[in-house]
Amino acid sequence: MSKKGIVRNISLMLAAVLGTVNLGGCGEEASSDRAEVEMVCYKPEAVKAFEKIEARFNETHDDIHLTISSPNEAMTILKTRFIREDYPDIIGIGGDSNYSNFLDADLFLDISELEELEQVKKSYLQMDKELEFVPQEGAYALPYAANAAGVLYNKEMFQKYGWEIPETWEEFMTLCNEIQSCGIQPLYFGFKDTWTCLAPWNALAVGLADSDICSQVNREETTFKEAYRETAEKIKALLPYAEENPYAYSYNDACTAFARGESAMYPIGSYAIPQIKSVNPDMKIDSFVFPANDSEKENVLNSGIDLQFCVMKNTEQKEAVYEVLRFLYEDEVIQIYLEDQGGIACKEGDFSIPSELTGMREYIRNDRMADFQDHHYPSEMSVDAMIQTYLLDESDNSADKFLKRFDTEWKRYNRDLIRKVQEYEKGMEDAQ
Structure with missing residues (x-):
């Protein structure tokens, strides 16, 4: 036609x-x-x-x-x-x-x-x-x-129990265990809506992977298997601290549960605050950057x-x-x-x-920010569903399968773009 x-x-x-x-x-x-x-x-x-x-x-x-x-x-x-x-x-x-x-x-x-x-x-x-x-x-x-995205937390609950805001991954894991020992659920997810899987993924990845990692992959300088390994491992490490079967609960369910005090923290973006406040207008909420690294100096705010x-x-x-x-x-x-x-x-x-x-x-204020990784993902690739499938996979080699699939699907859905990038790189080399 x-x-x-x-x-x-x-x-x-x-x-x-x-x-x-x-x-x-x-x-x-x-x-x-x-x-x-x-x-x-x-x-x-x-x-x-x-x-x-x-x-x-x-x-x-x-x-x-x-x-x-x-x-x-x-x-x-x-x-x-x-x-x-x-x-x-x-x-x-x-x-x-x-x-x-x-x-x-x-x-x-x-x-x-x-x-x-x-x-x-x-x-x-x-x-x-x-x-x-x-x-x-x-x-x-x-x-x-x-x-901005990171971790929203129940401010009154934190003050009541004297919990400290974590600045490293180890401190965050310690905090989750401490909250759990008090008989309180540390985290809520709501992964029934697959896009919510991207919230903790993005907030972790900005501190663990280069902000231009997708461009690096297109230039064949690295692979997602190498770049996203730690992100994949750490997002799965959060599951024992979340609600049982988070895939049965939607984004609205998660916002409502957090608003009602059913968890101490909620890994999500600032966009969720109006929804939470619509359930509990008087809730005192604060937030912190996801402490993905072993040093606070390496942490980055996920902002887009x-x-x-x-x-x-x-x-x-x-x-x-x-x-x-x-x-x-x-x-x-x-x-x-x-x-x-x-x-x-x-x-x-x-x-x-x-x-x-x-x-x-x-x-x-100090401009310590990096973009949401999924802003670089083609929608056809359905990375959110890929992450959900990975989180549901309890096999020992689930991370390997997920990361291999990420690389394979990336090449499939970005074939024309990768060719364009490589042609550009070759042109730059020839010009020199």
């Missing part, structure tokens, strides 16, 4: 979806003498924050009218619009494989000249560089807000870019778009978003950090 025919069929299939989604923003009507800037964001849960931000911008700018939409199924809508070559000016997406794929498709404008990039925490700029399939000159995203802004390459109003980005990066505007959504500002500065992340504060 021709490309034109494919585009037509996809358009027809999704016409109903697109026809029912209002991609326009709220607020005043645009006037004809204003530059029109459209931004589509993938976070429908943040629509109220974006309504405030949009209104504030339009009230303070006579020459530019900003429209922000945060529709459900935003990524499906965006991909369909890209096929139609119907591009917004700015998109708000996460720092994950979608960003990698869009960048690889040459959809984004190089915004290196934007001065606001100099205000971004170095860790988040590095995360975006590591999401590039092959190294790119320039910068293609403005990181805005991030989340939850929202960043990218400019579409074909925008016809670059200066107006830059003005929008400068506005979005004003401290007061960032604070509007954080007060609504929580999380961590990607911009350097004295921004409020949620009280539930107090135990991670020094890592955030």
